[in-house]
Amino acid sequence: MAIDSSLFQIMYTVSSSLLYPVIILLLLAVVSSLALIGEFISEYSKRHRNVTQLEDVGKRVQDSVKSSDFNSAASHLGELKQNSLVMSFARDAAAHLGSSAATSIDWLSEEYEVRMTKNLEYTKILSTVAPMIGLMGTLIPLGPALIGLAEGNILQLAHNLMVAFATTVLGLFAGIVGYVLTLVRKRWYWQDMADINYLLECMEGEE
Numbered sequence: 216m217a218i219d220s221s222l223f224q225i226m227y228t229v230s231s232s233l234l235y236p237v238i239i240l241l242l243l244a245v246v247s248s249l250a251l252i253g254e255f256i257s258e259y260s261k262r263h264r265n266v267t268q269l270e271d272v273g274k275r276v277q278d279s280v281k282s283s284d285f286n287s288a289a290s291h292l293g294e295l296k297q298n299s300l301v302m303s304f305a306r307d308a309a310a311h312l313g314s315s316a317a318t319s320i321d322w323l324s325e326e327y328e329v330r331m332t333k334n335l336e337y338t339k340i341l342s343t344v345a346p347m348i349g350l351m352g353t354l355i356p357l358g359p360a361l362i363g364l365a366e367g368n369i370l371q372l373a374h375n376l377m378v379a380f381a382t383t384v385l386g387l388f389a390g391i392v393g394y395v396l397t398l399v400r401k402r403w404y405w406q407d408m409a410d411i412n413y414l415l416e417c418m419e420g421e422e
Contacts, residue, residue, distance in 0.1 A: 230355055234378075237352045241385045244345045248392035251338060255396050262298050262403065269297060269410060273417040280418055285312045288418065300327065300407045301414070308418060324415050331404040335397055342393030349386015353379045 272295050279288035289309035295302055304327050311320050356375035363371030 227358060231358065233351065234355045237348055237355065238378075238382065240348050241345070241352055241382055241389070244341060244348065244389035245385050248341065248345075248389045251341070251396055252392060255399070258299075263296065264298055264301075264406070264410070265296060269295070269301075269413065273413055276414070277417040280312075288312050292414070295414075297410060298403075298407050300331065300404070301410045303327075304411050305414060308414065312418065320415060320418055324411055327411060328408060331408065335400055335404065338393040338397040338400065340393070342390050342397055345389035345393060346386045349383050349390070352382025352386065355379075356382075 272291050275291045276288045279285070279291060289312040292305040292309040292312070295305040297305075304323070307323055308320050311323060356378045360372050360375035360379065363369070363375065
């Protein structure tokens with residue numbers, strides 16, 4: 216029995232000691248989510264997709280590649296005005312075409328796919344981990360709250376319940392922000408990747 220009591224006391228002490236690190240992590244998650252909202256709004260305001268111009272540039276690039284005029288193809292890619300990732304790919308692809316390194320463009324498109332995946336990782340992690348940390352912040356104060364209830368200490372009970380509810384709300388807020396931003400950005404990046412694949416097909420001279 217003494218061993219059990221010691222083990223339970225150790226578990227309680229360890230879990231209680233995690234409360235402040237959990238609160239700090241939650242506050243960091245909330246601050247990060249607010250920063251991500253600002254970054255998201257900025258990215259949204261800069262997004263510009265002109266399908267007509269994309270098709271026009273793609274056809275001119277395709278014609279130039281078919282005639283082996285890679286410098287003209289690179290010049291046409293430089294005229295592209297689209298979303299930032301697509302324009303960045305076009306600039307890099309133009310550099311490859313201008314140096315007659317067209318064979319490495321497939322690798323370049325895969326690099327951009329990896330970059331898009333990397334951009335989604337942080338919000339994915341936030342949407343998954345923040346609610347878990349919030350749950351930890353909810354459960355940890357319940358022990359002292361129950362002790363306060365047993366001892367008739369209403370102030371201790373109320374204080375710990377307040378901490379528990381606050382951490383739940385913060386964790387859910389950060390998780391919701393991460394989840395929504397991940398969904399919207401995933402759609403954006405799929406669209407960008409479709410445009411990049413279209414340009415890639417044009418650079419390969421495909422109809």
